[in-house]
Amino acid sequence: MTSPRNRESLSRRRFLGAAGMAGAGLAASASGARAGAPDPLITEVQDWNRYLGEGVDKRPYGMPSRHEKHVMRRDVSWLTASPESSVNFTPLHELDGIITPSGLCFERHHGGIADIEPANHRLMIHGLVEKPLVFTMEDIRRMPRQNRVYFLECAANSGMEWRGAQLNGCQFTHGMVHNVMYTGVPLKALLEEAGVKPTAKWLMLEGADSSGMNRSLPLEKALGDVLIAFAMNGEALRPEQGYPLRAVIPGWEGNLWVKWLRRIEVGDKPWMAREETSKYTDLLADGRSRRFTFIMDAKSVVTNPSPQAPLKHKGRNVLSGLAWSGRGTIKRVDVTLDGGKNWQSARIDGPVLDKSLTRFYVDFDWAGQELLIQSRAMDSTGYVQPTKDELRKVRGVNSIYHNNGIQTWLVRANGETENVEIA
Amino acid sequence: MSRSPKLALLAGFAALAVVAAGPLIAQPQKQAQPKPVPHAASQPAHAKLNLGRPALPEEIKAWDIDVRPDGMGLPPGKGTVKQGDEIFQTQCASCHGEFGQGNGRWPVLAGGQGSLTSDRPEKTIGSFWPDLSTVYDYIRRAMPYGNAQSLSPDEIYGLTAYLLYLNDIVKDEEFELSDKNFTSVKLPNASTFYDDDRETTEKAFWGKEPCMKDCKAEVKITGRAAVLDVTPDSKTAPKVD
Numbered sequence: 001m002t003s004p005r006n007r008e009s010l011s012r013r014r015f016l017g018a019a020g021m022a023g024a025g026l027a028a029s030a031s032g033a034r035a036g037a038p039d040p041l042i043t044e045v046q047d048w049n050r051y052l053g054e055g056v057d058k059r060p061y062g063m064p065s066r067h068e069k070h071v072m073r074r075d076v077s078w079l080t081a082s083p084e085s086s087v088n089f090t091p092l093h094e095l096d097g098i099i100t101p102s103g104l105c106f107e108r109h110h111g112g113i114a115d116i117e118p119a120n121h122r123l124m125i126h127g128l129v130e131k132p133l134v135f136t137m138e139d140i141r142r143m144p145r146q147n148r149v150y151f152l153e154c155a156a157n158s159g160m161e162w163r164g165a166q167l168n169g170c171q172f173t174h175g176m177v178h179n180v181m182y183t184g185v186p187l188k189a190l191l192e193e194a195g196v197k198p199t200a201k202w203l204m205l206e207g208a209d210s211s212g213m214n215r216s217l218p219l220e221k222a223l224g225d226v227l228i229a230f231a232m233n234g235e236a237l238r239p240e241q242g243y244p245l246r247a248v249i250p251g252w253e254g255n256l257w258v259k260w261l262r263r264i265e266v267g268d269k270p271w272m273a274r275e276e277t278s279k280y281t282d283l284l285a286d287g288r289s290r291r292f293t294f295i296m297d298a299k300s301v302v303t304n305p306s307p308q309a310p311l312k313h314k315g316r317n318v319l320s321g322l323a324w325s326g327r328g329t330i331k332r333v334d335v336t337l338d339g340g341k342n343w344q345s346a347r348i349d350g351p352v353l354d355k356s357l358t359r360f361y362v363d364f365d366w367a368g369q370e371l372l373i374q375s376r377a378m379d380s381t382g383y384v385q386p387t388k389d390e391l392r393k394v395r396g397v398n399s400i401y402h403n404n405g406i407q408t409w410l411v412r413a414n415g416e417t418e419n420v421e422i423a
Numbered sequence: 424m425s426r427s428p429k430l431a432l433l434a435g436f437a438a439l440a441v442v443a444a445g446p447l448i449a450q451p452q453k454q455a456q457p458k459p460v461p462h463a464a465s466q467p468a469h470a471k472l473n474l475g476r477p478a479l480p481e482e483i484k485a486w487d488i489d490v491r492p493d494g495m496g497l498p499p500g501k502g503t504v505k506q507g508d509e510i511f512q513t514q515c516a517s518c519h520g521e522f523g524q525g526n527g528r529w530p531v532l533a534g535g536q537g538s539l540t541s542d543r544p545e546k547t548i549g550s551f552w553p554d555l556s557t558v559y560d561y562i563r564r565a566m567p568y569g570n571a572q573s574l575s576p577d578e579i580y581g582l583t584a585y586l587l588y589l590n591d592i593v594k595d596e597e598f599e600l601s602d603k604n605f606t607s608v609k610l611p612n613a614s615t616f617y618d619d620d621r622e623t624t625e626k627a628f629w630g631k632e633p634c635m636k637d638c639k640a641e642v643k644i645t646g647r648a649a650v651l652d653v654t655p656d657s658k659t660a661p662k663v664d
Binding site for chain 2: 074075076077078080081082084085110111124125126131132133134135139140142143164165166167168169172189190192193194204206210211212214262263265267269271272273274277278281283285286287288289290291292293294295297307334338339340341342343344372376378381382383384385386390394398410418419420421422423
């Protein structure tokens with residue numbers, strides 16, 4: 001076999017030498033198709049070129065190519081005591097566009113994945129209503145439905161980074177977010193069926209899982225854009241995403257999006273459940289805590305390059321990232337390659353939707369110099385994503401939740417990329 | 424790794440069945456029972472789609488397990504610190520430790536008072552939780568881990584009393600917690616919670632026109648994740664076949 005590296009032209013070697021390339025990581029390894037020797041992948045007939053492939057009867061439910069096995073959710077085993085009450089992370093660095101494939105949406109369970117046959121699922125609405133009701137999945141599928149794309153971000157996304165750079169990979173620093181199209185019934189329609197009494201102000205949503213996950217939701221939000229969804233990305237919810245029924249609370253922290261939703265109680269006060277008191281409250285430096293911090297502030301992250309997706313080529317490259325805001329749409333994303341000395345506005349491509357992930361790009365040439373990459377999102381309310389230090393200044397480092405500070409990646413001369421903080 | 428709650432799973436199913444089939448517990452502090460449902464032909468004006476069916480009082484009682492700080496939802500019952508101690512040692516201590524100190528990474532339930540402004544806050548029932556009802560509500564719906572909804576109201580009152588004792592909120596082993604005295608018990612950190620005020624206290628994050636050119640002269644790296652080296656090794660990630 002011919003080694004492309006040996007066949008590099010003189011001029012290319014000179015270019016690399018001049019750029020002072022240190023590590024071998026980057027290398028000319030890249031693609032086989034270098035000028036000089038004919039590429040056997042082109043000159044020789046390949047197996048897939050000659051022999052029959054699998055037929056239509058082999059993959060009744062299609063899965064990604066076997067060459068994509070490295071694209072998967074990952075967990076951080078030291079984070080939690082047991083995998084049934086834990087979290088894993090979306091591989092953001094492997095994805096493009098704005099829709100997260102269903103099987104890669106991060107998971108967060110409090111008592112494992114409930115296994116519920118749709119025919120055995122019930123949704124009860126009671127409390128301060130004229131008529132307490134029980135719905136079957138069949139009932140819900142007979143109601144007028146909507147299709148909406150929304151991001152779901154765990155309030156603890158980036159929560160490990162409050163005290164400083166900790167995890168090397170945007171999958172781990174930012175992977176508690178996903179973005180899919182939901183199909184469901186507006187909660188308003190369900191509440192109208194039951195008839196909400198005038199004294200009602202709050203709802204309690206409860207899951208059918210073994211943690212009976214419960215959260216209080218203000219009635220005003222419930223009558224707004226909340227959906228009770230049974231499908232994601234065009235098919236039934238995945239079991240780990242609440243099959244057969246979940247709440248969709250656009251722009252608000254993921255913990256409110258109760259999965260395996262079985263009960264909605266209407267009341268006049270919040271319930272002060274565990275997940276809205278002992279958890280999902282934001283402890284500030286003075287020892288006091290904010291509660292009901294529902295909205296996810298504007299945030300962004302460069303997904304490529306990032307520690308799990310180093311730069312491999314000098315010359316032309318695509319920087320790619322995601323931005324989102326729980327308060328509306330993304331208006332602009334700025335990117336710096338030099339640690340914030342100079343910024344440029346990124347190119348946004350694809351749909352720019354309300355409370356949805358938004359994809360941005362910077363197409364750039366890299367000469368092999370060290371890069372300090374950051375992105376800064378701005379949303380339709382005029383909110384500008386703060387730096388981590390700006391956040392720490394007003395919140396301290398103990399709040400765990402709602403860390404939407406600007407992320408920094410250091411790209412070294414050999415293309416390796418790491419999670420750093422800068423001043 | 425042994426987790427006793429898991430071993431109790433099978434027994435739990437039996438217990439659940441008993442709960443579901445057993446006599447229903449009156450809940451005097453809950454809101455009034457729904458009125459008899461009107462005849463199907465005379466739907467009230469609010470019914471837009473005529474979908475769903477009336478929830479029966481027995482069904483609401485079976486599922487309505489939540490408890491609020493004002494006592495709404497508390498079932499009748501009682502339990503002492505001593506009784507709670509016994510239940511805690513058999514049902515809870517394997518994860519939470521004999522005295523609620525937490526084994527391994529399982530939640531710490533007691534102690535931590537005065538730690539909230541420190542480098543490592545210990546957020547326990549005594550040091551952090553604002554409402555006692557949350558303890559009752561959470562145990563009732565989710566504990567023991569892997570055998571949820573298997574404890575009786577009296578057992579939960581006892582456990583809650585024991586947790587108050589572990590946190591020095593009650594000092595007497597004979598203390599009995601019940602639906603009658605429940606709302607009189609206040610947790611020490613209750614007054615330190617306040618509603619989201621980001622839109623006022625963090626107003627400076629809005630409306631800025633950020634600098635784009637020559638924004639700073641120098642940049643220095645102040646921290647690196649690589650120093651901690653706690654990122655899971657992608658090579659050891661689970662295999663997918």
